[in-house]
Amino acid sequence: MSRANGITIKSTRELDYMREAGRISSQTKAVLKDAIRPGVTSRELDAIAEREIRSLGAVPAFKGLYGFPATICSSFNEEIVHGIPSRRRLEEGDIISIDLGAVVGGFYSDTAFTVGVGRIDEDSQRLIYATEESLRLAVEQTRAGHRVGDIGAAVQTYAEGLGYGVVRQYVGHGIGRSLHEDPSVPNYGTPGRGAQLRVGMTIAIEPMLNLGTWDTRVLDDGWTVVTADGSRSGHFEDTVAVTENGPEVLTA
Template identity: 60%
Template sequence: MIYKKSERELAYMRDAGRIVALTLRELEKVIKPGVTTGELDAIAEAFIRRQGAEPAFKGLYGYPASICASVNEQVVHGIPGARRLQEGDIISIDVGTVLNGYCGDGAATFPVGTISSAAARLLRVTEEALGKGIEQAVAGNRLSDISHAIQQWVEDHGFSVVRDFVGHGIGRKMHEEPQVPNFGPPGRGPRLEVGMTLAIEPMVNEGSYEVQVLEDNWTVVTRDGKLSAHFEHTVAVRDGAAEILTRP
């Protein structure tokens, strides 16, 4: 069942989403060659808690950290640790928060120092694909209109969208109905209604869309070892343009 949120609930989600956005902004300031992903995790957790919120990911399904930190060929769910970032890397940071019983979820991929033009193009197209999906999150559209818009933009630019992991509904729980794939034909799935809240998150690969999970049972990597990027916003469906809840 897809649960529609009241204006009061959307206000709570807006507060949680604002902390997600501010956390990503704080991390962007310190992402540079030499910093470890574990240090980024500690900075994020401390910042989230200072805002009066809880890290939503820590302990979720047994996940051990407050952020997901996925470097280069890592797609999602990279566990922060001792790995030091190097010049030319890209790093996808996924952040979740809980405040007043409601969740926020957002992600962005950042350059580490100076990156290649090919990597920069991957980041740009992925962020643009997120925007194309959000444009379709309008009352009256079908859920797959979001999926199709993302896939079309990505593939028109020569990249591929991950099939094995998708976006999701969000609210009191981090993962609610419906699933929000980043691929598929338009005009299918439930009709979008005012008050639905979705975490839209294209995961875009430089090469093939095929992925695999490493032995830690969390970290997802591209099967061909090529780069991957990830951008995400939590949005609320409105009559007009969707409202992005994960903004500062």
């Protein structure tokens, strides 16, 4: 590992640890998607995720970090991020965002997705599609020589063009030996501005789009972030490495 302007550049061996952490996170996502259905509690999903991550030889990235009590963040409907798993049961028509990560060899992965529970309304379907598409567009900008502002601008231009609120208070980030490293990776910005991307950098890109405004508030539990206007929110995230051949999604 080396550093450039305070940002860590990963060695080949370190990237291999992150690839394995990403693979385990991706496999856990697939298991969770199969388990999401009406009647299941978010606490049950949390247990499934922890069991899967540990069975594959990794450690849950979130549990105990900053005092967070669970393996996954589970956020329903108007909840954006950092929801705490509970006995709340998924209901037909809900949408749920799951955020999770794994640690292998001391290196982190971080990923998130939003899905509908059973049949959902068209606005929620379009929100989920747009949030995932904004992540894809952001990943395309994750190339050596580009800047963090190029990533944020890709999300903002696409999402605001469709009328969605782009969350500003919570952003993507560098990732490696720590879950959160430099640089911050906002989902808004100006092309050509911000930290320059270099081969060996690894970042977590995580657009959060709201059906209403971009403003947020935090519930009394001190963790759960919700939309200020009560509108629904979508969240997708991948851990991405900058390589000589372009972006490599480690959590695909």
